[in-house]
Amino acid sequence: MAFSSALTLTDLNDYIAPSQACIKPVEVKKSDNPQGSSEIKVDDQGGYYEISKDGGEEKLEQASITLNDCLACSGCVTSAESVLITMQSQEELYKVLRANNDGSQPHKTIVVSISPQSRASLAAKYQLSMIQVHQRLVAFFKHHLGVHHVFDIAFARDLSLVEGAREFIERYQAYLEQGGDALEKQWQEQQQQQDTSAPRSHRRQGGRAQQQQQQLPMLASSCPGWVCYAEKTHGEVLPFISTTKSPQQMMGSLVKDYLATKTNTRPDQIYHVAVMPCYDKKLEASRPDFFQEEFNTRDVDCVLSTGEVDKMLTEQSVDFLQLPDVPVDDIFNKVGLDPVTQALTAYGTEGSSSGGALEYILACAAKQLFHMDSVSTANGRIVIKTGKNADFKEYFLHADDGRVLLRFASAYGFRNIQNIVRKVKSGKCSYHFVEVMACPGGCANGGGQLPPQQLDQVTSVAVKDWVQHVEAIYRTCSGVPPDANDAIQAVYNEWMQLRSPDHVAKLLRTQYHAVTQNLGNPLATKW
Structure with missing residues (x-):
């Protein structure tokens, strides 16, 4: 399994394999009977057993880690990623697509936002231009999978x-x-x-x-x-x-606030997927700061890496080079005509x-x-x-x-x-x-x-x-500087026009939380 190159085995020796440093080994339930106190035994295979007063042993079920626990622990980022990969993957997107098709769950508007770095990586592999990659990803997600909108995170990057x-x-x-x-x-x-x-x-x-x-x-x-x-x-x-906010989370605000309001859709009726160059972005999307309690939804519901999207092409038996160059969505896309060739191009910064x-x-x-x-x-x-x-x-x-x-x-x-x-x-x-x-x-x-x-x-x-x-x-x-793009300015002005200062701050800014660790009891980490 590939991990983020942010931390590698040869870079500061900071990789910690999944262990007590990054999972909760056991779930300990408080007993109402003071006489019923017991001990915990760990066998050679790492299994946990509760030993009662009469000598009986009961194997304890290992408690699994949640996304929020990943942010709360004091272990390494890379180990947490191995957990998140299984919880934010293409399989989650497939589930939502299937639910939309069979009507097993309330219908959701599916939005995919693509980072320019991911486009560049795919362009390098398939020897295409950045705009060709974007157009073909639109064809894949919208026409092949049934996604409703495909946007360019470069648009939100400019706002950021x-x-x-x-x-x-x-x-x-x-x-x-x-x-x-x-x-x-x-x-x-x-x-x-x-x-x-x-x-x-x-x-x-x-x-x-x-x-x-x-x-x-x-x-x-x-x-x-x-x-x-x-x-x-x-x-x-x-x-x-x-x-x-980072471009990814700024895009989350755009999709779950501006787009939701503009289309008269509840934020929880939108499923937002971000395609990013980094597994750590899965951690970012899972932060409690980017969760809307009122609608019980995250600004970014799922993050897929560039590699996962490429894997989806294989799973769906799609030849990326044979996909058509289709028109891009008219909002949240930083595209236009090249000033020299007058050909359609993706704008950068x-x-x-x-x-x-x-x-x-x-x-x-x-x-x-x-x-x-x-x-x-x-x-x-x-x-x-x-x-x-x-x-x-x-x-x-x-x-x-x-x-x-x-x-x-x-x-x-x-x-x-x-x-x-x-x-x-x-x-x-x-x-x-x-x-x-x-x-x-x-x-x-x-x-x-x-x-x-x-x-x-x-x-x-x-x-x-x-x-x-x-x-x-x-x-x-x-x-193209953000202030030189009329589309960016128009969306920004319309988006913020009726918002209160507090709401604007919540949409554009975030906060950070120091994690405190109790070295005496690793299971009692506070955050």
Whole structure:
């Protein structure tokens, strides 16, 4: 079974096989009879037996873990994934489709949302363009399986980027009001006194005031593996994590709120499936924060990995290359005409395949905070420095006089994440924003993506270059900023027009919860 590449056997030795660390071994029921106390015995095979006072033995049934338990335990993310794979899979989608056909349960509107990273992975395997993959997935899900809508999560990603930029600017302004202005001057003075090539330990001073304010650095929140890791092991950094919902969960809000209202459908009458590059997204969809108690439904009911969708094609005996290029749905899809060829294309966003949050937020902050309309490496306003490995980079926004105005960074993989966490906890992190991703290489290298493929001899791609190949395909989409897409703005304005501020906050933002562990009794974990 394939696990997320966020955590691997060779990466920090953090894999824990299913054991008492990630399941509840026994269900212990309280006895009303104080004289009836008993003992628990564990045999060589790991079976649990209750031994009564008279010496009798009764084998206890092992209690299985639930989705919420996965988020509550202090074990590893990867072990939890093995449980979730069986509870959120293509079989669950098949059940809903069969129920719709035979009328055994109330009819549901089935919505499938597809991530651009998954499209890129499928495009790499089948040697198609991103828009061709999207059109053929529409044909497969709608015409072959009977799904009602197929949407593009890139649409919700743009809403998440807009909201993330708004949150960063709010945090930065609050940071300045709470003494950050003096801290920035201090940092600038230090840079003038020291050569920029000095060791990092001599350049990362003055961050403690930032840390105490709990405003900056703002840490990206779209990677559930990183968020789950922070909640379980580093509760002190949670105030720094962006509260803006990830693209997946922003799409959940769109589908279960905006679409439900627009089509006069109850949220619990919609079954929402997200196709994602990462198994950890199953964990994210299961969070209690994304559950609507009023309608007893989740914003995202089921998450399928890219590999699971490809497996569905095989199960349904569908030749993906023979599927027609059908029209896409008219809402929640970031598609349009290529400005050069005038051919239908999928629109993208500038930046990495992890969503482009760093690049977009940096550009928005430069414009709104420092009135810079154009910032890039080409005009010298942005300087990028690569760290000791390719998965850590620093981004500096420079003023015309050379001063550094903003300090951003990207940290992929748990070695880099641990370094960032260590600096934040010690108050020595001077970055204003950090894009954090658990997978080395980012979302294009998600654990749910397709493995390297053996293509034809003409277009052969080496295994070591496969992720870069997928990344290159992802970048073929024309970069269109969210604020330049009229469809995004129109939906946003219509969606939020009649909502109260509290409702808006609930739709666009989320919260995080530190997990506390009782080391004396592993079965008494509180969260």
